[in-house]
Amino acid sequence: MKYTTIKNTARKGIPEKLKSLIWLFLLCLSATGFAQNSDSRYRQPLEHTIRKIERIFHIQIKDNKGLLKDKELDYADWRIRYGRPELSLTQVLAPFDLTFFRDSDSVYTIRKFEYPRRSVHVGEERLQYLETLYDDKESWEKRRDSLKTCMYGALWLDKAPDAPGSKPILTGKRVYDGYSVENIALEILPGVYATGSVYKPYPLKGKHPVIVCPxxxxxxxxxxxxQQVRCATLARMGAIVADFDLFGWGESRLQFPVGYHQNSIAATIQVLEGMRLLDYLLGLRHADPQRVAVTGGSGGGSHTMFLTALDDRVKVSAPVVMVSSHFSGGCPCESGQPLHLCGDGTNNPEIAAMAAPRPQLVVSDGKDWTHAVPELEFPFIQRTYGFYGAQDRVTNAHFPEEGHDYGKSKRMAVYRFMAKYLDLDLKKVENSTGQIDESACVTEDENTLKVFGDHGEKLPGNALKDIDALYRLFGKENKKTP
Structure with a gap:
């Protein structure tokens, strides 16, 4: 009876209005609890949402590498933007660090996000945007000078110690038909040596053009x-030619193992190697400072563009299989430093255009990321040359059936281009039918091309081998080790 009395009293003591508020509160708690489970977050397998996007926009989305497998996304279908297929794809893929490449108007491929790589249509969008930034020589040169200053800093060249001034280490000279070869080690930083070979016309008389080959x-x-054939042929035509090892490649490995090539400082060192080798070459009494060129393929093509953009001593350039609006180089030695972020975002075609109005040959092919050059990147570069009335000074040699190399046909195009603008003698390398003949060039074995001996036994005692110490030379900290 007591319990009943208390119960009845309690019931009588709660107004009906308050009861309604309590029930509403309990209902809200229930809804809140429901919102915390996965179902109410509209969680879906990512593949389910991708197939829905296919149906809505009547497109095909390929997942060739199984990147969608086992991935689920909160509020998945709510991220779809009707009328905007690419924005829809971006919003559902970005949380997983995935992106897409548009293969055609209705076909897309899902890929992992790569900072240096985009699809062609994204490269085209960037070029269209860049064209809005300048429309005459004055506005272009303002942009160019800003990019140059930024790139110089992005590569830490403004923080580079002076070259030690030590004498280069040179090996004995080998003399062949119309040219000679000697190996060189040049101390570009305290204890840091650039290693390569110097090819010269033989006999050597008068003034000669200089060509650096990254x-x-x-x-x-x-x-x-x-590589040897190219350098030797250019030397036989009358040029002083130097190539050099990549950072962490060749004899550079005696100081910095190949794994260190994946450090961003590789980009800095390789640009600096090109500049300081050029210092040395132009100091030779037979060098003509008014005829200086750079050419290299792939990563060497990247550094051809960088060196030409940053060093006004370069008068002629020929970047091979690397001028692309949608790929800036997948190696840290090309894109590991933020030079492509300069000017709120630039790319290789704009960097190549910084050569204007100096003569430039852009070499491309149909089976790598330069396949669109004739229709996309070359007209963009030519537009910039047009500000100087120099459209005819930039040329594209395109090989639609070829792949990613610095092969014979590409070399032939470069030889004739260099002969035209450096006043080289093609007759010295032509056969009786007028074709350029490389057969007189001697291919040396690897040990013959080394400067520090077969096993590195002649490496100088001061040679730096500490990657962290290399960073400290620039006042920087190494934040990556292999």
Whole structure:
């Protein structure tokens, strides 16, 4: 009876209005609890949402590498933007660090996000945007000068110590038909040596053009046959030619193992190697400072563009298989430093255009990221040359059936281009039918091309081998080790 009395009293003591508020509060608690479970977050397998986007926009989305597998996304279908297929894809893929490439108007491929790589249509969008930033020589040069200053800083060149001034280490000279070769180690920073080979016309008389050949990521590095043949042929035509090892490649590995090539400082060192080798070459009494060129393929093509953009001593350039609006180089030695972020975002075609109005040959092919150059990147570069009335000074040699290399046909195009603008003698390398003949060039073995001996036994005692200490030379901290 007591319990009943208390119960009745309690019931009588709660107004009906308050009861309604309590029930509403309990209902809200229930809804809140419901919102915390996965169902009410509209969680869906990512693949389900991708297929829905396919249906809505009547497109095909390929997942060739199984990147959608086992991925689920909160509020997945709510992220779809009707009428905007690419924005819809971006919003559902970005949380997983995925992106897409548009293969055609109705076909897309899902890929992992890569900071240096985009699809062609994204490169086209960037070029269209860049064209809005300048429309005459004055506005372009303002942009160019700003980019140059920024790139110089992005590569830490403004913080580079002076070259030690030590004498270069040179090996014995080998003399062949119309040219000579000697290996060089040049101390570009305290204890840091650039290693390569110098090819000269033989006999050497009078003044000669200088050509620097940055190396690319091709097998065997600068020891490969095609590299030696190119340098030797240009020397036989009358040029003083120098190539050099990539950072952490070739003899550079004696100081910095190949894994260190993946450090961003590789980009800095390789640009600095090109500049300081040029200092040395132009100090030779037979060098003509008014005829200076740079050419390289792949990663060497990147550094051809960088060196030309940053060093006004370069008068002629030929970047090979690397001028692309949608790919800035997948190696830290090309894109590991933020030079492509300069000017609120630039790219290789705009960097190549910084050569204007100096003569430039852009070499491309149909089976790598330069396949669209004739229709996309080349007209963009030519537009900039047009500000100087110099459209005819930039040329595109395109090989639609070829792939990513610095092969014979590409070399032939470069030889004739260099002969035209450096006043080289093609007759010295032509056969009786007027064709350029490389057969007189001697391919040396790897040890013959080394400057520090077969096993590195002649490496100087002051050679720096500490990657962290290398960063400290620039006042920087190494935030990545292999």
């Amino acid at each position: 190396n690319g990521h091709f097998g065997q590095g600068r020891y490969r046959e095609s």
